[in-house]
Amino acid sequence: MYFQMLGQFKKHLGQLDKWLEAAARFAEAKKFDSAVWLGTRLAPDQFPFSRQVQAVCDTAKLTASRLTGKEAPKNEDNEKTIEELRARIASTLAYLDTFSAADFEQAAKREITQPRWEGKKMTGANYFLEHAVPNFYFHITTAYAILRSNGVDVGKRDFLGPLTFEAT
Amino acid sequence: MYFQMLGQFKKHLGQLDKWLEAAARFAEAKKFDSAVWLGTRLAPDQFPFSRQVQAVCDTAKLTASRLTGKEAPKNEDNEKTIEELRARIASTLAYLDTFSAADFEQAAKREITQPRWEGKKMTGANYFLEHAVPNFYFHITTAYAILRSNGVDVGKRDFLGPLTFEAT
Numbered sequence: 001m002y003f004q005m006l007g008q009f010k011k012h013l014g015q016l017d018k019w020l021e022a023a024a025r026f027a028e029a030k031k032f033d034s035a036v037w038l039g040t041r042l043a044p045d046q047f048p049f050s051r052q053v054q055a056v057c058d059t060a061k062l063t064a065s066r067l068t069g070k071e072a073p074k075n076e077d078n079e080k081t082i083e084e085l086r087a088r089i090a091s092t093l094a095y096l097d098t099f100s101a102a103d104f105e106q107a108a109k110r111e112i113t114q115p116r117w118e119g120k121k122m123t124g125a126n127y128f129l130e131h132a133v134p135n136f137y138f139h140i141t142t143a144y145a146i147l148r149s150n151g152v153d154v155g156k157r158d159f160l161g162p163l164t165f166e167a168t
Numbered sequence: 169m170y171f172q173m174l175g176q177f178k179k180h181l182g183q184l185d186k187w188l189e190a191a192a193r194f195a196e197a198k199k200f201d202s203a204v205w206l207g208t209r210l211a212p213d214q215f216p217f218s219r220q221v222q223a224v225c226d227t228a229k230l231t232a233s234r235l236t237g238k239e240a241p242k243n244e245d246n247e248k249t250i251e252e253l254r255a256r257i258a259s260t261l262a263y264l265d266t267f268s269a270a271d272f273e274q275a276a277k278r279e280i281t282q283p284r285w286e287g288k289k290m291t292g293a294n295y296f297l298e299h300a301v302p303n304f305y306f307h308i309t310t311a312y313a314i315l316r317s318n319g320v321d322v323g324k325r326d327f328l329g330p331l332t333f334e335a336t
Contacts (some may be wrong), residue, residue, distance in 0.1 A: 001169045008297050031322075043316050046317075060211070086319065086321075120334070122334065123334065125172075126332045127222070129176050129333050134174075134176075134305065134327065137302065137305030141310060143302040149211045149317075156306070160299065163290060164291075165288040165290055166288070
């Protein structure tokens with residue numbers, strides 16, 4: 001399940017990249033600087049679009065890293081343009097491509113912690129179910145909502161991406 | 169994993185119920201009819217708050233129903249107040265409580281379809297990963313975003329709910 005969900009995260013990151021393309025085209029058509037998107041928010045005290053995209057990427061990166069015990073590459077979180085956000089997605093996808101199903105064999109029982117938890121720990125299984133998956137979807141849906149609420153032509157199918165139907 | 173995710177869905181439905189309480193209190197403090205929330209949207213051509221909450225409930229209900237082959241109760245989708253939406257959540261939780269882990273033994277290989285797919289089918293495993301989980305999180309995050317963007321005091325912890333930390 002862990003490795004399968006990683007594949008699902010990769011599909012969603014590919015979809016997110018397409019929304020960024022659509023956001024850039026929208027800016028071009030409306031003649032505004034596409035970098036405006038990076039500071040756009042749903043609420044004045046919520047993270048802006050750039051931070052939502054960074055959080056999607058980091059959640060995917062850290063889910064893989066923490067559940068396998070492998071060190072994750074650092075990111076500076078200094079993206080200033082849509083192109084730089086797309087490069088962040090590409091580098092996240094390249095990192096996720098380095099994992100195999102076998103890397104996750106001990107995932108469920110691994111002890112996971114992070115600075116914000118002040119020494120507290122979750123099992124890998126609980127971290128995955130209660131923290132990693134909800135956070136990934138929270139940030140990618142919020143990124144989608146920022147574009148959607150501002151007129152970019154994205155819909156539910158763009159959110160889900162292609163589905164695997166059975167051969168008939 | 170299927171049954172564990174159902175438990176996670178239940179936790180999120182409990183959190184959603186708390187946001188509805190907060191939305192009702194917000195309306196009372198600001199002296200507007202709390203039923204206004206049900207028609208509130210992020211975009212004029214996206215489903216309103218009421219439909220997002222119904223979709224969260226239906227996705228949880230249908231995930232359990234389809235993956236176990238049990239018939240799901242019908243819903244009229246005619247909720248007109250916050251209290252009625254809260255009752256919808258309560259009835260969904262009561263339905264989810266009728267399932268046990270054993271009910272999901274054949275889930276991965278079950279053939280899943282729905283009217284919108286025009287005869288196409290997904291395996292239970294793919295339906296769960298590619299459709300059920302993303303849809304559940306899409307709609308609950310959108311419901312959250314509608315309240316959050318309109319000033320209701322909910323934050324990321326309210327989204328995640330309590331986490332299962334290890335005993336130290």
